[in-house]
Structure formats: structure tokens, C-alpha cells
Amino acid sequence: MLPKIFIIGLIHLLTVLAKDASIEEEEYEARNFLAVLNKQTEKDNNRLTKANWAYASNLTENNLKNQLAIAAEVAKNEKEAWQRVGQYNWKSFSDPSLRRHFQKYSVLGTSALPEEKFKQLNKIISDMEAIYSKAKICPRGKKETDGEECKLGLEPELTNILAKSRDSEELKHVWVEWRNAVGPKCRSLYEQYVNLSNEAARLNNFSDTSQYWLDDYEDPDFKNQIQSLWEQLNPLYLQIHAYVRFKLREKYGDIVTEKGPIPMHLLGNMWGQSWHNIGDFMLPYPDVVDNDLTEELRKQNYTATKIFRTAEEFFKSINLSEMPDTFWQRSILEKPADREIVCHASAWDFYDQKDFRIKQCTEVTGEHFITAHHEMGHIEYFIQYKDQPVKFREGANDGFHEAIGDLIALSVESTKHLRKLGLVHNEKDDPKQVLNHLFKLGLSKITFLPFGYLMDLWRWDVFSGKTKPDDYNCKWWELREKYQGVEPPVDRSEEDFDPAGKYHIIADVPYLRYFISFVIQFQFHRSLCEKAGQYEPNNLEKPLHECDIYQNQVAGNTLKQMLAMGSSKPWPQAMEVITGQRRMDASGILEYFKPLQTWLEQENKKNNAHVGWEPSKKVCVRTRQELNEAQKNNTTAFSQT
Template identity: 65%
Template structure:
């Protein structure tokens, strides 16, 4: 990414230093999908235009959620109850009501589940609809548990369930099945472009997902004093993400508060965990669906679609029904046969991309890693108040 950005912006981007965060296409530089057009491995290869196809077919926010519901039903999981369709808010109200548009899923118990989302008709929101409905499916599956156990095995499980569905939904073969794509097979350049696009979201997010609560926990523990809150934030972003602020920062700024989860006191480590275990879940489900065979180039993990696989759906349902009634390793074992979180699924999913990146960087002599930033974060950028004029300078 740095090499491509340097080709576009010149010396604004250092050859060996961190990347200026404002060039990465996202307010928090947590995902970099918005710069895919200028960094794509094969920019001249035509990519599927799913949003355009959705618009041409007259998709609405309601149809997007009906499509998501169909996916879960095809797995032999629970359909959304009638009250879901009556009480959910699936698009921004037009009657003047104010609404926090951050997508969220709600469990009011007694089979009353709802989604609040200001849905737009595009590819990204189609995947978000599946993600949020994943939360709802989890609510419904563990609804027979005692109230104390009606939650995810751990908070990362809840986030991973929706995302693991999206990993199938975003494959060319699934988009073809639901008539949003005209072809299913990708040549190597198309496959790498698709994996790269996914990596700009999934891989890039990992260090950001980790430092959010690393910063917060150190603040709560008193390890980071108040007069170093902002500079510590940028230190972590530099060390883990390899990004730098576009301009010098100081303790007069409070950049962590630019993130909703910071000011709303929403724990964030769940997202980091989910981005690891969703690939662990995906690998297990794909094995059960028979749509992935290890070491078979014709059935790679990154092109697996579990749609209509009741074997995969039943296995997923068995785990979801447990809620928090057992320690999370027990729930993990029910689905994957493993008791630990494991990044093997993620590494296997992106293996073709990793191989290409290593070869491409070596060919271009790209520097790996980053040297220290030249940006400064200081205690204060405010100038001291002007001193009172000396009496000798006053007129008599």
C-alpha cells in the first residue's frame, strides 16, 4: 500500500516511514477499502459491480434483509419472526425523527428482536445486513437458555457469527446464486484482486482492533497519565499500525474520542477477537459443507460458500444454542474441534495473497516495516499567556 501511495502522491508518502493516516480512505484508518482503486494488484482487470446490479434489479433495504433472512433459513436456522419485520428500523426515518445510524441489533427477549440500520442500497450494506442478522440469529438460538446465559460465549463470538456469514455471501459463486453476478469462476488476477479487497478490511483492521482497548486499559489502569493520553494513542498507532498523523499533534487534541466506541464506552477487543475466530469458524463450516478441501486448488477456503448447507447450519446452530452456558472454549470445540483461538484459518484464507505480496514487494525492492515517524506529539501547542507589561515600559 505504501509503495502504491508513494507512486500516486510522491514524497508526501515516505519510502520507509509510516503512512499518513489521512491518505488511507477511512476517518480512523482502521480499514483501507476506500483506496482499493489506487492500490489494486491488477487495476486493469474488471471487478464485479455488485452495487450497480442491485440498483438495476430494484433492491430496497427491505429486500436486502429478506435476502439475508433467506441465507439463514437455507442453513436450517431460524427465520426472523414477524415482529422483527414490524418493529425493526431498516432505513433512515423520513418523518424527522433523529436516529443514531450506527447499525445495531437488539434483543428485547420474548422473541422480540430488532435491527436498527440506516441501510443504503449498496454492496457494503448488503454484507452489513447479513452481519447484523447474525446477531439476531444468535439471540434466537440461545433464547431458551436462562436469562443469565443469553449472550455470546464471549463477545467476540457475537461479532464473528455475522461476519462468517458475510465471508460466504461475498464470494462470486454466492453472488451468482442470488443473481447479482453473471459468472462464478475467477482467473488468478481476479481472485487476487478480490482477496486484496477483503484484506484491506480484514487484515488491516487487526492492529487497530487491538490498540483500541490496549490504549483504554492502560488509561483505566493509570499506566498512561492524563497528560499523555493523546500522544500515547499515536505512539500505539505508529508502533502497531504503521500510520502517522497528517500533522503534528499534542495533548490539546484528543484523537481517541473521534471513535464512537471510545466515547460510548463500548469495549472493542471483541472485534479483534472476532476477526481471528471468524476464519476459524469459516474453515470448520466449509469443511462440513464440503465446499472446501485442504490443498485442493479447486476448492480453496477463500471461495467457499456454505449457502444451503444444512450440515454447516446444524453445526453452527449447535454452538449458538449454548449461549454463555458453558465456557467459550467448550463452544469453540463444538463447532471447530479446537479449544483455542487460532489464526490458522485466517492465514490459509489469505495465503494466495500473502504469496503474491511477498513476490511483488521483493520484485519492486519495497522496504518492509517502517522507520520512526518525523511527526511530533507534544504536551501542548498553546502558547503561554503574554506576560503583564513591565512597569518600566508603562507611560508615566
């Protein structure tokens, strides 16, 4: 007779084997199910993207109606697939790739909403996008009754005024009227959007939309990681902020205080997110002849198409892919004259492994030259991971997608590269010219960092309910002051809704990806430059800011390997392919701008420029009536009464 302990062990073993056999059989069935589901998802995504493109490239009611109808049909299919996915015991699968695939399908997103609420949410977002894209204002001194002249849109008219005008009253007019044209019309819609978006998040087992957005980063400590990165970068930002405020005060006088936040309308950009347009009157070495990329592009008869062909040539030179013929046939590279479109530059994957497009209202400027490389970076990512299952056809995280084009642009913007293209003519870099270039780039990269961070800080608190609708606008300005050290040109109230003046807010686009991108693009750049033999730590002959990986296939092949992964692995593994690290690290950007930071610290000390800022003198209250009272009483700081 067998010992009792042996019998118990045998029963346990048979049970385990039976269970394993059951799981193995379920995994086999699951793979077959996913093969069918992948084709259906690909087909649905293609239909929906075509409808989205049709509307974004021609803002008509018919196109909107078609977009919403197809979105509803696709949502219905997604919900059915989601329910079937839930019938599998996928968390017990032995294959980690299979588990990951099911995990991606287990989060449904807004399609979890009941059909009518899903349609309502999409209609609200589309309506806000239309308000934003169609908004027009009058020139200063004109009224709507003046008719023809009151047709200034964001792109290119208002953007150009903010970039080029040095008339503070004109800048204030444009800043205020743009927000008047968009914010109040979007406010009630935005409250509805928040409620419906949170309802969808809860149906996906998240507490609110902020938790849903953060889930993609696959790390419960991710918020703290981001906070640590910002703390690492803040000293650099404080130095450039102090220098810029000092120079603005020299130019505009007392409308810029010595120690307070910077009036945002003076920063050359509608949102104060990039300050490079005001670099012309505050360069470290103003007497050094500057390389004017815009002027050179126009002198050499660049067109929108030539700009994008130049970008394509860079990617080809590092052994990445050329654009397919359909890209050139179907992309919109210039603003059409015959219809309203969403001009915000964007790259599109149509999920059929061959149709990839860019929509950009390109102007022949240095800024758009760089933007073209950024957008084509998205397309290159699409092409490299096109053979992945459709749920893995996305960036390792959304910051990766934004980083790729900007990574390339770091090489493109170097004088070394522009000289190769014949867009810079001097044979050797002047150190003063190099510092001017670093400063101008810092006015784009460094100044963006707090803005890229606070956009979602604001939304996380809105979604969680910590910031109530009655405090939307004042909380917005509280964060703008706290992290950016900027203030509005006029007092604000809760009857305004200034967050809506930024496209990503009303278009339901998370923004943390851009902050992440601005950190990791330098981390990637440093690693690829080392692989290309163009950068060595502590070697003054090979500084990071002068590296250009153009025509280097060793760097390109490393990048290609990472791009092809899509999101098939957690992002730290994708990070490791390029950098050998599994965490984000801000030391790359700090090293890149080290010569600039040293110069800024010396200059601010010499000028006795205040570093940091005191509370704003502007007010933010609930109503216009309270605003009038506050102004009479000379109330200070952003008060949420």
C-alpha cells in the same frame, strides 16, 4: 467398645453427610431463587432496552431523561439481587451450571455504584454519544457562518467523502474537522467516565475496568494469548502495509514517505481501520473487469428491505431461523429524515424471547449489504439462545457474537455465492479476478487486525493508570504508529482528544471482541466448510477462500448447536462444538489469505518496497504552544514532553 479411630471416622462421615445435606438443601432453595430472579432480570432488561432504543432512535432530552431514570431503577433492582446472591454459599454448589449461573449474578457491573454516581456515569456516556452522533462539520472552504452547508454528519456525508475523494486536502480537512467537532468536547467527560468506571470495577472486586472487561474471557492468561495471535498475524499485515504505502506514494507523491507510517486520512476510512475503499487504484490486476457489488445492487433495484430479506434467506437456507414479524415492523433499516438517531449499526435483543431489532442507516452499497448480514448474525444468535436463562443469553464470549455475521459474510462475499444471487454474471472465476477479490477483502480484514488490538491496549493502560490523562492523545498515536504504522495528517497535541472520534471509545464498548472475531470467524469458516464438503486442505480445487456454505444444513446445524449454548458453558467448549479445538487459532485466516500473501511478498520484492516503518515525523505534545515550538524546531517522532 468401638475403636477410637472408628468413632472419629463416623463423626467425620456424619459431619460430611450433614454438610452435604445442607448444601443440597441450599441448592434446591437457590434454584427457586434463580427462577424468580430470572423473571425479574428479564423484565428489567426489557424495560431498559426499550428505553435505550427510544433514545438511540430519537435523540431528545425527554428520551434521555427517561432512559436515565429507568436505568437507575433497574440498577437498584440489580443491586438488591446482587446482595441476595452474596448470601448463598454458591462456590460450594455441586451443580456446575448452578455455580456458573450464580457467578454471572455475582458480578454486578456499574450498578454497584451509589445511585447518584450511577446516574452520573450513564449521563456522561449518553452525553458523549450525543456529541458524537450530532457532530456536524462544514465542507472545505466554508465556515459555520455559511449556515446551511455546514451540516455534514459522519453518516453518510463524511464517510462517503473519505471513501470516494482522492483530493488529499479535502481528505485532511474532513479528518481534522471531525476530530475537532468531537474530541475536545468529550475530553473532560472521558476523564470523569474513567474514574467512575474504575470505581464500579473496584466495587466488583476488580483492580480497574480493564480487569473487569478481561474477566469475561475466564482465563488469566488471555492477554498473552491475544499477543501471541497478533505476533502470528503481523507478518501478513506488514506485507499488505508495505504494498499499500508503495501505491499511495505513487498516487500522492511525497506526502507519503517511502519508509514511514502511512498518513491516515488517505486510507478511505475515518479511523484507518479498513482500507477497502482505496482498493480501486491499487488492485493486483487493474485491467481485469471488476465485479462492482454496489453498482449491481443499484442496477437491480435493491432497497434496504430487500438487502435484509436477502440476508434472512441465507440464514434460512442453512436451517437457522427466519426473522419474526416484529423484526420487520419495529427495526429501523433506513436513516429517518425527521430526527437525529445514533446511526452506528446495531442489533437489539429485548429479552422477551420475541422482540429482536436492527437499527442501521442503510444505503444501497456493497459495504452495507455485508453489514446487514453481520447484524442479522447477531439477531440469529439472540434467537437461538432465547430459551436460556437470561444471564446465559450472550455470546460464548463477546468475540463470538461479532464473528457469526462475519462468518456468514465470508460465504456471501464469494463470487460463487454472488453468482447464485445473480449479482455476478460471469460463469467461471478468472484467477486474476479471484486475486483482486482476495486483495479487496484483505483491505478490510487484514488491515483491521492491529486496530482491533490496539483500541483496548490503549484503554487497558488508561484504566490501570499507566497512561495518565495528560498523555491520553500522545499515547494513542504512539500505539497507532507502533501497531498500525499510520500517522495523523497534521501534528497533534493533548488539547486534541482523537480517541473520542471512534464511537466505541466514548460509548463504553470494549473492542477486543472485534479482534477476536476477525480471528475466529476464519477458524469457524474453515471447520464449517470442511463439514459442508467445500474445503479440503492442500486441495487446489477446493480452496478455503472460495467456500460458500449457503444451503448447506450440515454446516448450519453445527452452527445452530453452538449458538443455542449462549454463554451457558465456558467459551472453549463452544469453540470445540464447531472446530474440535479449545483454543483460538490464527492459522485459518493465514490459510484463507495464503495466495494473497505469496503475491504480496513477490510484488513488494519486485517493487523494492520497504517492509515495516521508520518513526513518524509528526509530533504530539501537551499544548498548542508546545506544538508551535516543536514545529519551529522541526521536532521528530511522537514525543510526550
